[in-house]
Every structure is written in C-alpha cells, then in structure tokens.
Amino acid sequence: MTVTLDRNVESFIGTPRQLFINGEWCDAASGKTFETPNPATGETLARIAEGDAEDVNRAVRAARKAFEEGPWSRMTPSERGRIIWRIGDLILEHADELAQLESLDNGKPFAVARGADVPLAADLFHYMAGWATKIEGNSINISVPYMPGANFHSYTLREPLGVVGQIIPWNFPLLMAAWKLGPALATGNCVVLKPAEQTPLTALRLAGLIAEAGMPDGVVNVVPGFGETAGAALAAHNDVDKVAFTGSTEVGKLIVAAAAASNLKKLTLELGGKSPNIVFEDADDGAIEGAANAIFFNHGQCCVAGSRLFVQQSRFDEVVDGVAAIAKSIKMGPGMEPSTQMGPLVSDEQFQRVTGFLESGKADGATALAGGGRYGDRGYFIEPTVLTNTRPDMKVVREEIFGPVLVAAPFTDLDEIAAVANDSEYGLGAGIWTKDISKAHALAKKLRAGTVWINCYNVFDAALPFGGYKQSGWGREMGHEALNAYTEVKAVTAQL
Numbered sequence: 001m002t003v004t005l006d007r008n009v010e011s012f013i014g015t016p017r018q019l020f021i022n023g024e025w026c027d028a029a030s031g032k033t034f035e036t037p038n039p040a041t042g043e044t045l046a047r048i049a050e051g052d053a054e055d056v057n058r059a060v061r062a063a064r065k066a067f068e069e070g071p072w073s074r075m076t077p078s079e080r081g082r083i084i085w086r087i088g089d090l091i092l093e094h095a096d097e098l099a100q101l102e103s104l105d106n107g108k109p110f111a112v113a114r115g116a117d118v119p120l121a122a123d124l125f126h127y128m129a130g131w132a133t134k135i136e137g138n139s140i141n142i143s144v145p146y147m148p149g150a151n152f153h154s155y156t157l158r159e160p161l162g163v164v165g166q167i168i169p170w171n172f173p174l175l176m177a178a179w180k181l182g183p184a185l186a187t188g189n190c191v192v193l194k195p196a197e198q199t200p201l202t203a204l205r206l207a208g209l210i211a212e213a214g215m216p217d218g219v220v221n222v223v224p225g226f227g228e229t230a231g232a233a234l235a236a237h238n239d240v241d242k243v244a245f246t247g248s249t250e251v252g253k254l255i256v257a258a259a260a261a262s263n264l265k266k267l268t269l270e271l272g273g274k275s276p277n278i279v280f281e282d283a284d285d286g287a288i289e290g291a292a293n294a295i296f297f298n299h300g301q302c303c304v305a306g307s308r309l310f311v312q313q314s315r316f317d318e319v320v321d322g323v324a325a326i327a328k329s330i331k332m333g334p335g336m337e338p339s340t341q342m343g344p345l346v347s348d349e350q351f352q353r354v355t356g357f358l359e360s361g362k363a364d365g366a367t368a369l370a371g372g373g374r375y376g377d378r379g380y381f382i383e384p385t386v387l388t389n390t391r392p393d394m395k396v397v398r399e400e401i402f403g404p405v406l407v408a409a410p411f412t413d414l415d416e417i418a419a420v421a422n423d424s425e426y427g428l429g430a431g432i433w434t435k436d437i438s439k440a441h442a443l444a445k446k447l448r449a450g451t452v453w454i455n456c457y458n459v460f461d462a463a464l465p466f467g468g469y470k471q472s473g474w475g476r477e478m479g480h481e482a483l484n485a486y487t488e489v490k491a492v493t494a495q496l
Contacts, residue, residue: 002336003110009100012205013046019055019224020207022062023217029054034226036200039107039344040334040379046105048200051225053233056192059221060239063163063190066218073160073188081132084185086213087206088125091118091178094209098202102174103335105201107343107380108298110336113174120460121178124478127462128182131483135187142493151496158487160188161266162241165234167227167255168203169247170196170346171301171402177203180244181210181220182462183482192221192240194231196247198347200224227251235259242266242486246303248400249426249471268475268485270303270467272400273428275449276421277306277457278411280434281314286455287433288322291406294431294457296330296384299342300404301350303472304429306457307401309408310417316410320369320388323406327370327384334379344380345403351380354403361387361396366407392423400426414439418446427469431457450476 016033018025032050037043051059066072072080091098098121099114108117137156144150164184168176173195184191195203207222223230231251235243235258242265245255249271259265277294279287294306311319335343345351351374358372371385384404390397397407411417421430430449432440437454444452450468453459460466460478467476475485 002334003100003103003338006097006100008094008097009104012101013104013201016047016049017200017204017224018049019051019059020204020220020222021055021059022221023211028052028225029058034197036105036198037347038104039346040336042348042379046201048204048224051194051223052229055223055225056230056233056237059192059223060163060165060237062218062221063192064239066216067160067162067190070218071216072190072219077133077135080185080188081129083214084125084132084182085129087210087215088122088129090209090213091122091125091206094205095119098174098205100336101201101205103343105199106170106173106346107335109340109343111338112298113335117172117175120462121175124175124178124182124462128186131183131480132186135483135487137489152493153496154491154493157490157492158187159490161486161488162189163239164189164191164486165237165240165243166191166193167231167234167243167245167247168193168195170198171298171303173199174202174206176246177206179477180246184244184486185219187483187486189486190219192223192234194234195222195224197224197226232258236262238263240265242268244268244485246270248272252473266485268477269473270475270477271471271473272426273303273305273468273472274308274398274400274424274426275304275306275429275431276308276310276424276447277431278417278421278433278443279309279311279315279319280432280436280439281312282435283315283433283455284435288319289326290431290433290455290457291319292323292326295406296327296342296404297458299345299382301346301402302458304451304458305402306429306431307406308397308421309406310411310420311408313410313412316408320386320408323408324370324386327386327404330384332375332381332383342384342404345382346380348380350402351382354382354401354405357396357399357401357403357405358382358385361390361394361405361407364391364394364396366390366394366396371404392420398424414443418443422446422448425471428467428472429453
C-alpha cells in the first residue's frame, strides 16, 4: 500500500516542468530537457527544462533589474517581511503536496518529509521574516589624532549585496532552498537558485508558491540544470555578487576557483563532513538509538551524519551490537509506502558510489556487523551498514560516503578521543554522549566542529547557526549569523 497521490502532485509530475525566470515559466533557451528518476524504481518521474549558461544569463539579468529598478528594493523592510512570512504559510498550506514531491524525487519516506523537511522549511521563512525589520547598523564614536578638536558623526549601514546565486543539493531539496532563500530575501537581495539536477521538483513548486505570496518578478528565479553547465555559469558570472553553495568539498573548490577567476564574488560554502559521534562508558541507553539515528537518518545522506562512531572500550561491544540490531530492523522500501523507515539512495550514481565504498571496506578487512550490500533488485537501495575492525587509514574511515554506512572503533580516554575525532579534513558536526556534563563541555571545546550535540544528534533550529571548520566550508547558514553573509557593511563619517 502506498500513500495516495495528491491531485496537484499527479498534475505537477505529469506535465513537463519549465524554468522560472522573471516571474514567468519558460522553456530553456536551447529547448533541451532532462529526466528526473524515481529512485525507488529507476523509472522516469518527471521531465524538466535543462537550463544552461544562456538561461543563467537571462535569470541574472532579471534579478539585476529587480534589484536595481524593481519594487523589491523600494519596499519597506516590513513589507518584505510580510511576503517572506507568507511563503512560510503557503508551505504549510501545501505541506502534503510538497512532502509527496520530496518523497518521490529524493526517495525519503513521506512521513519524514512531512514531519521534518516541510515544517522546518516553513519555520525558516517565518524566522527570517522577522529579521527583515532588524537589519541595523551602529553609531561609532571616533577621534582622529591628527585632527585635534575635530568632531565627527560616524555610523555603519548594512546593505544587501545585490544578485545572489544559490546552488543547493539533493539530500534536503526543499529545506536547503529555504536555508538559502530566507536570509537572502530578508536582507533585500535578489536570487538565482539552481536546484540539484537529481531533485528539482520541490524547488520549482516553491517558485510557484513564492509568486503566489506576492514576490515581485525577478526577485527569485529558479533555473534547474546540471552543475557542469548551469552551476558553473552561475559560479563564474561577472554580474553575480555572491554564490552560496551546499554540496561536496570537491565541487566547493571548483566554485572558489570560478569566483576568483571572475569577479572575486563573495562565497559561503557548506561542504562535506565525516562527523565523529562519541559514546562514553557512562552514557545512558539512549546513546545506542542516538548513534543509529545519527547515521541512518535520511539514509545517511546528510553532510553532518555521525558516520564515525567511537565508543569507550568497556561498552564498545554493547553499543555497536545495539546499533547493528537497529540497522537490521529498519524497514526499507519506497518512500511513499507508509511502513518505510528508509528509502533508496537518490540516484544510480550515488548507489554506485556507496557500493564502491562498501567493496573498499571489505577489501581492506572491515567486518560488516549489519548490512554491507544492496537491498532488493530494483531501485537504489543500500542496506543500513555497520563496519568494525576498521583502521584510521581506511578509505571508509577517511572519506565522506554519504550513505547509510557507519564505521565504529573503541577508545580509552578523553585526551585520546579528542585527537582521533579531530583527525579529519572535515569539521562539520560531532556528537557526545555522557552523563558527566563537565566532561561533555570540556570535550566540546576541544572538538574542531561547527556543531556539537551533547546527548542528542540532528537537532536543528532556524535560530541556530550551522556550518563547518576546515574543509567543511566557509560561513554559516541560519540564525542571525547568516544575515552577515548576505550584507555589505558601509561606514559613513561626517565632520560636524
């Protein structure tokens, strides 16, 4: 039995989807389209217009005109805030529709999309709507040594950057669109958004809701297409003032190079992770379920997944066996089946990538306590996997897998685990499980990670900044920290 498709969803996926530029739906300039597959079956789900460099040019021109000449920049912050708030309301009003599109396109269970992705996306817009009226500068008292007796009035202004290119990933398509659009709009910018080619549907549906909310033409443009064409054109465009990207560290480095070679545009990058999840011997039993959730949520397709599990030696077997038992109990199936707890990976490419890591781990001597291979013979399903007998130099330990694959190892003391946990090129997230709150905070201070969870994992809120150390990225998403990434600071001084 599957969830009954909403009529709007049937109509949406049954009609070729176009680009959204300057408030209008339009075909790609080339006339080309591409297919987005249903990851549960591998069959075609929908057909999408394939944007490329010329479409990016059209979208950037529309965004620039909207920023320089359109009503968006002339609106009061309160007026902008009301439109942004309305976007959040419309997301909730269309929650089932959006969750079904997300489940079909990404593969995640409908219940997860409905219970997490959709309400979190709406909350982000609601949260950022409140910031629209609170973008403030400061007055500063100055004295100039070489101008004795002179008086000055100095203050700062925070102003929007202008045209922002945003490139989002396929693991949380709707939520990542919200994370990007919310702060950009709250600070008065105009946007060209490129969704991942694997999962363009909710971004396109969101474009329709944004227009319905009263957004002026050209403020938000959505150009689906491939990274090598549309994404590269956006990153290198000389009339784009900033690019915000979420995805792999490898692609993030290409975007840095493109920005440097063009107009030295500003960047925020939310990149890869290989996050440690650390369980001390005094942790309560909830640590076992917490460790499983840290890696298996969203099929392990989370940049912040707790993919490296470290357990104090005295409880290693208990905890790891417990996580393996949970892995074996997870009900797999298509996302639209109500009983499904874990759906397929997003694409054949991702399936092949994760399969390659599993083969590498096996060849290097790792032991699979659970999983270790494909599930079924149709779609892109990988069994929830727990690997032990690993070494720090193994590929499965060093590199981001981005699938439901956990590597587990024992440790003995606090000083040892801090060094081992930090032994990674990444620094996105980390988890700590212990009843000793002083020990938890002491370790949290030592960990080189942008987010540290204590006795919990995967806790997100629109007010919490999110981002990484080291090669996990530049800048922060969400919270008031995100506003700084979408504004310029201007100092003004007048002699009195």
